[in-house]
Amino acid sequence: MEIKSYMARIGQQAREASARMAKADTATKNRALMFIAEAIRRDVALLRTANRKDLDIAQDNGLEPSLLDRLTLSDKAIETMATGLEQIASLSDPIGEITNLRLRPSGIQVGQMRVPLGVIGIIYEARPNVTVDAAGLCIKSGNATILRGGSEAINCNQVLASLVKEGLKKAGLPEQAVQVVETTDRAAVGELITMSEYVDVIVPRGGKGLIERLMRESTIPMIKHLDGICHVYIDDCADLEKAVEIAFNAKCQRYGTCNTMETLLVSKNVALEALSLLARRYHDEEVELRCDEKAYQILFEYPYLARATEADWETEYLAPILAVRVVNNLDEAITHINRYSSKHTDAIITENYSHALRFLREVDSSSVMVNASTRFADGFEYGLGAEIGISNDKLHARGPVGLEGLTSLKYVVLGHGEIRK
Amino acid sequence: MEIKSYMARIGQQAREASARMAKADTATKNRALMFIAEAIRRDVALLRTANRKDLDIAQDNGLEPSLLDRLTLSDKAIETMATGLEQIASLSDPIGEITNLRLRPSGIQVGQMRVPLGVIGIIYEARPNVTVDAAGLCIKSGNATILRGGSEAINCNQVLASLVKEGLKKAGLPEQAVQVVETTDRAAVGELITMSEYVDVIVPRGGKGLIERLMRESTIPMIKHLDGICHVYIDDCADLEKAVEIAFNAKCQRYGTCNTMETLLVSKNVALEALSLLARRYHDEEVELRCDEKAYQILFEYPYLARATEADWETEYLAPILAVRVVNNLDEAITHINRYSSKHTDAIITENYSHALRFLREVDSSSVMVNASTRFADGFEYGLGAEIGISNDKLHARGPVGLEGLTSLKYVVLGHGEIRK
Incomplete structure (x- = not known):
């Protein structure tokens, strides 16, 4: 019950933040991305310490070498996260773009405007860099996001979360646009993938076992692929x-x-x-x-x-x-x-x-x-500039998914007082 | 169990037909649409008789006047069905179109090709014209479709189904590209909305009660809206x-x-x-x-x-x-x-x-x-030329849904022997 209300609060906050993110202009979103990159570079030492803590615990728990490797945050990996954010800032903003405005015989002009999806839930394994990559893509596409990383990376993710929040705040955007789930309780995932009133789409990143479990239990649409044969x-x-x-x-x-x-x-x-x-x-x-x-x-x-x-x-x-x-x-x-x-x-x-x-x-x-x-x-x-995942499904995004996959289109109608005859 | 295997057979046949429909060229699909229009005009008398049978049963069962009205197939309504098919034939074929082909620094060219979704399940109430409209849109977009109309229109729908099959066959397309569920057993709907191995998307057309029930029970994505406030x-x-x-x-x-x-x-x-x-x-x-x-x-x-x-x-x-x-x-x-x-x-x-x-x-x-x-x-x-429904959801199609909403995009890569460095 405690987890349920904890997750519901996160969901509610994300929903509220998503409305403000949808309105945010390009320059503000880019400023937030640059501030986060700056904060990451400033706090390399802090990140290494948090990562060391995660690694010590993981070693004590006998984590496999390949997973330890993924969990490790080298100076180079930290710099890559910062550079990644700068790259996302340099991509053109998909939100608000209006395409295909066509005049109809009735006199109205009909086109489509690109808009954010709303709230994206991202579930991933012990790779701290995903925290920053995913946050960056969601900020740029005007979405709010709830991040649930592998419990092995919790210390590192909490530091990263605080840096992301710092950047958002400095740019004048809602801190709760990016929330990292701060409990390692597995029940949190169960909540995240079923609270459809707060979450519009789930992006799982991880092995087949994780994806299969989520496919069985999620009531929210997913952008995912199970395997690559x-x-x-x-x-x-x-x-x-x-x-x-x-x-x-x-x-x-x-x-x-x-x-x-x-x-x-x-x-x-x-x-x-x-x-x-x-x-x-x-x-x-x-x-x-x-x-x-x-x-x-x-x-x-x-x-x-x-x-x-x-x-x-x-x-x-x-x-x-x-x-x-x-x-x-x-x-x-x-x-x-x-x-x-x-x-x-x-x-x-x-x-x-x-x-x-x-x-x-x-x-x-x-x-x-x-x-x-x-x-x-x-x-x-493929030139998408960045990738949040790959989808093998036919509905919505298909293939490598970049910023555009985190958006939708709505119809806009420009009239001059037209009524339907 | 009998319904289960009956529906599974329909599903299998639809899946097989969908592969042939995806390959069909534009001229062939248009020929099928024109043949169906021709057959409908030829068999007006047959359609009126079948409709009369449905109406008699409905009256005996005490159906509401507004529903009787929807069920009625006037000569004008029959002609409108035929004209509708001709209009769909005149729309440009979305399938196979390649857009955004761009040369990448690696030397490959990357674009997107529009492809059918596969198998569309359409569930609707006692409006026989939906049978023909939906069949027409699915044929043109290279999909196979399974139609489950209201049981009140079963006689009329069976005649329409035979005319559609006649047109498909005459054009050299698989008759099973359009299948009308020939049982009025409600369990058939339950099967249709859960056999995700055979059906890619469900389009429900009907009142709020129908949609709500399907939303609770369907395991297949839907193109739908619940209401219009x-x-x-x-x-x-x-x-x-x-x-x-x-x-x-x-x-x-x-x-x-x-x-x-x-x-x-x-x-x-x-x-x-x-x-x-x-x-x-x-x-x-x-x-x-x-x-x-x-x-x-x-x-x-x-x-x-x-x-x-x-x-x-x-x-x-x-x-x-x-x-x-x-x-x-x-x-x-x-x-x-x-x-x-x-x-x-x-x-x-x-x-x-x-x-x-x-x-x-x-x-x-x-x-x-x-x-x-x-x-x-x-x-x-809006100029979509036709409409299969309206979607209030953000994933996949949104707003009025025409031919394009029954399609997806896949990436195509044109190389010259490039390998990843």
Whole structure:
């Protein structure tokens, strides 16, 4: 009950702050971002101390090394947070922009104005930098936000929260536009994802376990993706040099990201050559190849070889493992992708114009690519300037989500006294 | 269990058909629409007979006159259905359009392609024309659709469904792109709104009771509005001639529509004159005025006068009744609207430039208007060409929803062999 009323108060305050944020002008919002960046740089020592406290507790609790690594706030990471805020300040303000103003036969002019969503709830794991990135994006897009970070980062997040509030206040914006949930009680998340009177959208950032739990329990719409089972299809009309570079990059440039390729499809007409070339590259990285029968026959001498089972087509490895399948043609590739893809990012490698167009049109994923690495599916690479997350859903924002994904459109009608006949 | 498997089969068929619809070219989709229009005109007699059957049953069941009226399919209504399809055919095809293709520093080109949502479930009451309108919009936007109309119209809907299927087949499109649920069992609705593996979005069309029930039970996102509590605010800088015309039109042009004004706000500086002028107009239509204290003092001689209670600010009358409140200024008007409005449509009447801009920016509704009747909030009036419904929500489509609201965007990346560095 205490948590319930605590969260309701936070929700109410956020709702109130969101009305003031929606009206705030661009210069004021940018000033707040710059003040926060300034405060972060000033208080590096304070942040390091708070982070040290979090790390000590985490070590005592036996946290995994990879999580400790994410939790660590180096001087460089702190500077990156400050720079990130300056970048967000330099982006153009989407709010208030009116587009498509058209004169109608009745005499009225009808257009659409971009407006904030309202209150954004962000739930993330032990990465303190998300606190600042998310706060920055929400401030710029005129939203209020409620941040619930991993309990492991609570000390650091509280310091960051105070710096954000300082910046907001100095700029004349409501401090409660950004609130960090200050309890590590898990029940707080349960409240956050069900108090639909105060929260308009939830953005979860974290592993599949977190997202699945939130999907089951949230009554508020989410901007999210569950996983990234991304495909590269090497077409029979592929330039094999490009194909090898892209298929290597898409798998090996980073294993742990959601836009990493997890399944490689190869047209049977080029399978022998393409797989032989690729095997040499993957060999250096000791990538395990889990192959269907035809690919297995071609790669039988490859040392890190395994047979693929049905489960492999549905697995996001996030590791040096790749599922490989030989397909008869483009149709089979598209069918495979539309069945097994997590609708994140899929690419075709081809020089054939019609194949490229068909792939773009018929693959039902949030990003479809021709002759480019799936690793490009990213807000910065797409030119959004920043990224709050990636959505695999079809409603509202889809693909990498930047400032615009935190906004909505309303119709504006400019009349001169018109009435409906 | 039988209903469950019946609905699952329909869902599966819709999902399969949606993949073919997504690929269909514009000419083919338009041909299907024209064939359906042709079949409707050919089978007017058949439709009248089926409608007669529905009406007889409805009369035996003692259906209200207003519902009988909606259920009735006149020759004119049948012709309007056919014309509606021709209009949809004449709209430009949103699907496949690529916008914002921009070259990025990495060398890739990034744009967005408009794509269908997939499978749309439409739930409506006893209005047979919705069957054809909704089918037409879904066909044009490359979606498959499952239609569940009111059980009172089942005979008529079955004939319409067969005509739609005939048109689809003749054009070479999958007949199962449009399926009418052929059972009147209410459990079918329960299935439709929870089979998220087959249905991407639900569009409910009907009264508040229907929508509320669906909101409680649906696990699939909806494009919907619950009610229309629309406001007109007569500012102290209003041209009173325009104000009177608009406030009269917004209330009296039609009582039963969601974009009808339900509350009139008047600035205290012009209240005496504006309300006196308006009372003469409302008097002719015997509109009951439910007034706050200040308005009551001004209108004390008006014959259809009542005192407003808190509940009146939250009521959608759909009748010749109007809540009236005198406010001190623009701020108070905006505060009242943002508190009580159903976020459908709200208008200001003013000649003051700054007041107009502030109202447009600060009123948080799906349509905001200056010097125009709220009755203009409509897909046809806005130039969308057609309307599947109106959404008061902020995610995805907002305001009147046309073809574009039945679509999504995906990112397309055109590369030349680029890899991520």
